[in-house]
Amino acid sequence: MITHAERMQKKKEVVDRKIAAAQVERGVLVVNTGNGKGKSTAAFGVVARALGHGMRVAVVQFVKGRSDGGEEAFFRTQPGVAWHVGGAGFTWETQDKERDAAAAWLAWKVACEHLRDPGVGLVVLDEMTYAFKYGWLDVAAVLAVLRCRPAEQHVIVTGRAAPQALRDAADTVSDIAMEKHAFQAGVKAMPGLEW
Amino acid sequence: MITHAERMQKKKEVVDRKIAAAQVERGVLVVNTGNGKGKSTAAFGVVARALGHGMRVAVVQFVKGRSDGGEEAFFRTQPGVAWHVGGAGFTWETQDKERDAAAAWLAWKVACEHLRDPGVGLVVLDEMTYAFKYGWLDVAAVLAVLRCRPAEQHVIVTGRAAPQALRDAADTVSDIAMEKHAFQAGVKAMPGLEW
Numbered sequence: 077m078i079t080h081a082e083r084m085q086k087k088k089e090v091v092d093r094k095i096a097a098a099q100v101e102r103g104v105l106v107v108n109t110g111n112g113k114g115k116s117t118a119a120f121g122v123v124a125r126a127l128g129h130g131m132r133v134a135v136v137q138f139v140k141g142r143s144d145g146g147e148e149a150f151f152r153t154q155p156g157v158a159w160h161v162g163g164a165g166f167t168w169e170t171q172d173k174e175r176d177a178a179a180a181w182l183a184w185k186v187a188c189e190h191l192r193d194p195g196v197g198l199v200v201l202d203e204m205t206y207a208f209k210y211g212w213l214d215v216a217a218v219l220a221v222l223r224c225r226p227a228e229q230h231v232i233v234t235g236r237a238a239p240q241a242l243r244d245a246a247d248t249v250s251d252i253a254m255e256k257h258a259f260q261a262g263v264k265a266m267p268g269l270e271w
Numbered sequence: 272m273i274t275h276a277e278r279m280q281k282k283k284e285v286v287d288r289k290i291a292a293a294q295v296e297r298g299v300l301v302v303n304t305g306n307g308k309g310k311s312t313a314a315f316g317v318v319a320r321a322l323g324h325g326m327r328v329a330v331v332q333f334v335k336g337r338s339d340g341g342e343e344a345f346f347r348t349q350p351g352v353a354w355h356v357g358g359a360g361f362t363w364e365t366q367d368k369e370r371d372a373a374a375a376w377l378a379w380k381v382a383c384e385h386l387r388d389p390g391v392g393l394v395v396l397d398e399m400t401y402a403f404k405y406g407w408l409d410v411a412a413v414l415a416v417l418r419c420r421p422a423e424q425h426v427i428v429t430g431r432a433a434p435q436a437l438r439d440a441a442d443t444v445s446d447i448a449m450e451k452h453a454f455q456a457g458v459k460a461m462p463g464l465e466w
Binding site: 080081094095097098099100101102103104106108110112113114115116117118119120121122123124125126127128129131145146147148149150151172173197198230243246247248249250251252253254255256257258259261262263264265266267268269271 | 275276289290292293294295296297298299301303305307308309310311312313314315316317318319320321322323324326340341342343344345346367368392393425438441442443444445446447448449450451452453454456457458459460461462463464466
C-alpha cells in the first residue's frame, strides 16, 4: 500500500521537475478575461505583489465608471504607483462614441510612455478589451507596441471578451467565469468589495 | 435605423434597472476557485479596495509555499491589515499529514477571531479549499461559523476545487480557468508577478 508520505513524495518530484524545466526569465503578458468577477482585482493584487518587491507600477484604466473606487484611493497614496484614469465612463453612460474613442486614445498614449520605460516593472491596462470591442483601438497596433516593450516588464490586460489575437500573443490567459453573483440575488454593489 | 446613441440609451436603461433592483446591503461571501491564475491575487486586489474605503482587513493563509512573497511584504506594512500565515507549506513539500492538519486548524482558530469581530470589514481565507480537500477542516463546521459572522463583513475564500457546499453557501462564485500559462512555455515564476 502506498502511504501518504510516498504519494506526496511522488507529487513533489513531479512539481520539482516542472519547476526545474521553467528557467526562462522575462516579462510576461497576462490577460484576465471572461464574464466573472476578479479580472481587475486580480491585476490590482499583482500590483501589491510587485510593490512588495520594490518594483514601480503603472495602472491605466481605459473605462471608468466611478471616481470613488477604493483601489484608486488606496494605490494613489502608495509610492511607486502611477495611476491614470483615461476612459470617459462606460459607453452606455456617455452615449458619445467620439468622446469615448478620444478618451481611449489618450489613455493609450499614457500607456505607451510606461511601455517604453524599463524602470516600470508592471503595467496594468485595465478594461482595455472594451477599447478593442468598440473599435476605439486597433489590436494589431497595440500588440506591436507590447512586443517592443522592455524585456523584463510584465503587462496585465483585463476586460471581457479579449480578442483572439491578444490571447494568442499572451503568455498567460485566465478566463474567469461567473458561476453566480450576489447582484443576481438583489445585493447592492458593496463598497470595499465591488468598488 | 437605430443610432449608436439610441442603442447605448437602451443599454443604459437596462443597466440602470438592474442597479435599482439590487438594494440589499450586507456582507458578501465570495469564492474564487478554478485552476487558473488570479484566485488569490483577486482577493488581494479587494484587500487594497477595502483599505481604500478605510476598512480593516484580515488575511489568513492556509497554505504557504514561500515566505518572501511580494503581497505579504507589501500588505504587512499597511495600517489596518492583519496578515497571518497558518499553513506549514504545500503538503507535497512537507509530506507530514499530521503537521499540516494541525497548522490548518491553528489558521482556522485565528480566522475565527476575525470572523466574530465586527470591526473587521473583510476577511480573506486564502487557499482554504485545500484544507477541505485534504480533510484538515470540516466544511459544514466552517460554514456554520461563516453564517454567524457580523452582518456587514465580507469574506473571500480562495483555492482550487471549492467543495459544492461552499459554492452553494456563497453569494458570488468566480471560476477561473487556465487557458494557458507562461510556466508551460518554460518561463520561471517571476517575482512581482507570480509571487
